[in-house]
Amino acid sequence: MNIFFKYLTLILDKFLARSTLIVNGDSLPKKMPIRNIVVAIESDETWCVGLKCPCGCGYIIELPIIEEAKPRWDISLNSKGKITLHPSVFLKRGCKSHFWIKSGRIIWCK
Numbered sequence: 001m002n003i004f005f006k007y008l009t010l011i012l013d014k015f016l017a018r019s020t021l022i023v024n025g026d027s028l029p030k031k032m033p034i035r036n037i038v039v040a041i042e043s044d045e046t047w048c049v050g051l052k053c054p055c056g057c058g059y060i061i062e063l064p065i066i067e068e069a070k071p072r073w074d075i076s077l078n079s080k081g082k083i084t085l086h087p088s089v090f091l092k093r094g095c096k097s098h099f100w101i102k103s104g105r106i107i108w109c110k
Contacts (some may be wrong), residue, residue: 006056009035013054017104020081032060035071037083037104049075049085051074054106078103 012035021036023029028038028050040047046065053059063073063085074077074086082104090109098109 002056003033009054009056011096013106017082018051018101018106020077020104021084023025028060028062030093037101045073052093053095053097054099055063055095057097058092059094061089061091063089080104 001059009060009089009108018035021033021038023038023040024042025040026047028040028048032038032050032052033097034052036082038050040050048064048066050060050062053061056068063070065073065075073089078084078086080103084103085101086106088100088109100107100109
Protein backbone atom coordinates (compact mmCIF):
# COMPACT_ATOMS: atom_id res chain seq x y z
CA MET A 1 0.00 0.00 0.00
CA ASN A 2 2.91 2.40 0.73
CA ILE A 3 4.22 1.91 -2.80
CA PHE A 4 0.84 3.01 -4.15
CA PHE A 5 0.96 6.27 -2.15
CA LYS A 6 4.58 6.86 -3.11
CA TYR A 7 3.80 6.69 -6.83
CA LEU A 8 0.56 8.62 -6.44
CA THR A 9 2.48 11.48 -4.80
CA LEU A 10 5.11 11.45 -7.56
CA ILE A 11 2.39 11.60 -10.22
CA LEU A 12 0.47 14.39 -8.46
CA ASP A 13 3.69 16.44 -8.19
CA LYS A 14 3.97 16.40 -11.99
CA PHE A 15 0.59 18.11 -12.38
CA LEU A 16 -0.32 19.94 -9.16
CA ALA A 17 1.42 22.49 -6.97
CA ARG A 18 1.55 21.81 -3.26
CA SER A 19 -0.56 23.92 -0.91
CA THR A 20 0.93 26.13 1.77
CA LEU A 21 -0.06 25.62 5.41
CA ILE A 22 0.96 28.32 7.91
CA VAL A 23 1.28 27.27 11.56
CA ASN A 24 1.79 29.50 14.58
CA GLY A 25 5.01 28.72 16.44
CA ASP A 26 8.71 28.20 15.95
CA SER A 27 8.56 24.52 14.98
CA LEU A 28 6.73 22.14 12.70
CA PRO A 29 3.68 20.17 13.88
CA LYS A 30 4.27 16.65 15.17
CA LYS A 31 2.02 15.18 12.47
CA MET A 32 2.95 16.56 9.07
CA PRO A 33 0.43 16.65 6.23
CA ILE A 34 1.25 14.49 3.21
CA ARG A 35 1.32 17.07 0.40
CA ASN A 36 1.35 20.48 2.10
CA ILE A 37 4.38 22.67 2.57
CA VAL A 38 4.27 23.91 6.17
CA VAL A 39 5.62 27.31 7.22
CA ALA A 40 6.17 27.97 10.94
CA ILE A 41 5.75 31.65 11.85
CA GLU A 42 5.89 33.18 15.33
CA SER A 43 5.59 36.90 16.08
CA ASP A 44 5.96 37.87 12.41
CA GLU A 45 9.21 35.90 12.13
CA THR A 46 9.41 32.92 9.78
CA TRP A 47 11.31 30.12 11.50
CA CYS A 48 11.24 27.12 9.20
CA VAL A 49 9.61 25.35 6.29
CA GLY A 50 8.81 21.66 6.34
CA LEU A 51 7.39 18.93 4.17
CA LYS A 52 7.40 15.20 3.80
CA CYS A 53 10.05 14.12 1.31
CA PRO A 54 8.45 14.20 -2.14
CA CYS A 55 10.08 10.89 -3.13
CA GLY A 56 7.60 9.13 -0.84
CA CYS A 57 10.11 7.75 1.67
CA GLY A 58 8.26 9.49 4.55
CA TYR A 59 11.24 11.51 5.84
CA ILE A 60 10.26 14.88 7.33
CA ILE A 61 12.36 17.69 5.84
CA GLU A 62 12.81 20.79 8.02
CA LEU A 63 14.52 23.79 6.44
CA PRO A 64 15.53 26.74 8.65
CA ILE A 65 14.62 30.23 7.40
CA ILE A 66 15.89 32.42 10.25
CA GLU A 67 18.96 34.58 9.54
CA GLU A 68 21.10 32.98 12.28
CA ALA A 69 20.81 29.44 10.86
CA LYS A 70 23.53 27.81 8.78
CA PRO A 71 22.60 26.48 6.28
CA ARG A 72 19.42 28.45 5.69
CA TRP A 73 16.89 28.89 2.92
CA ASP A 74 15.14 31.95 1.50
CA ILE A 75 11.40 31.79 0.99
CA SER A 76 9.04 33.79 -1.21
CA LEU A 77 5.31 33.51 -1.80
CA ASN A 78 3.64 34.31 -5.10
CA SER A 79 0.24 36.00 -5.45
CA LYS A 80 -1.49 32.60 -5.14
CA GLY A 81 0.31 31.81 -1.87
CA LYS A 82 2.61 29.22 -3.43
CA ILE A 83 6.15 28.89 -2.05
CA THR A 84 9.50 29.20 -3.80
CA LEU A 85 12.64 28.19 -1.88
CA HIS A 86 16.23 28.97 -2.61
CA PRO A 87 18.66 27.11 -2.72
CA SER A 88 17.59 23.61 -3.74
CA VAL A 89 16.93 20.87 -1.20
CA PHE A 90 19.57 18.13 -1.26
CA LEU A 91 19.35 15.35 1.31
CA LYS A 92 22.81 14.00 2.14
CA ARG A 93 21.47 10.84 3.83
CA GLY A 94 18.68 8.35 3.27
CA CYS A 95 16.98 8.68 -0.12
CA LYS A 96 19.37 11.49 -1.22
CA SER A 97 16.57 13.39 -2.94
CA HIS A 98 17.58 16.59 -4.71
CA PHE A 99 14.92 19.03 -5.86
CA TRP A 100 13.78 22.66 -6.10
CA ILE A 101 10.50 24.07 -4.85
CA LYS A 102 9.23 26.71 -7.27
CA SER A 103 5.71 28.14 -6.98
CA GLY A 104 4.73 25.14 -4.86
CA ARG A 105 5.91 22.65 -7.47
CA ILE A 106 8.58 20.03 -6.92
CA ILE A 107 11.21 20.18 -9.68
CA TRP A 108 13.63 17.26 -9.50
CA CYS A 109 17.32 17.72 -10.21
CA LYS A 110 18.85 15.22 -12.57
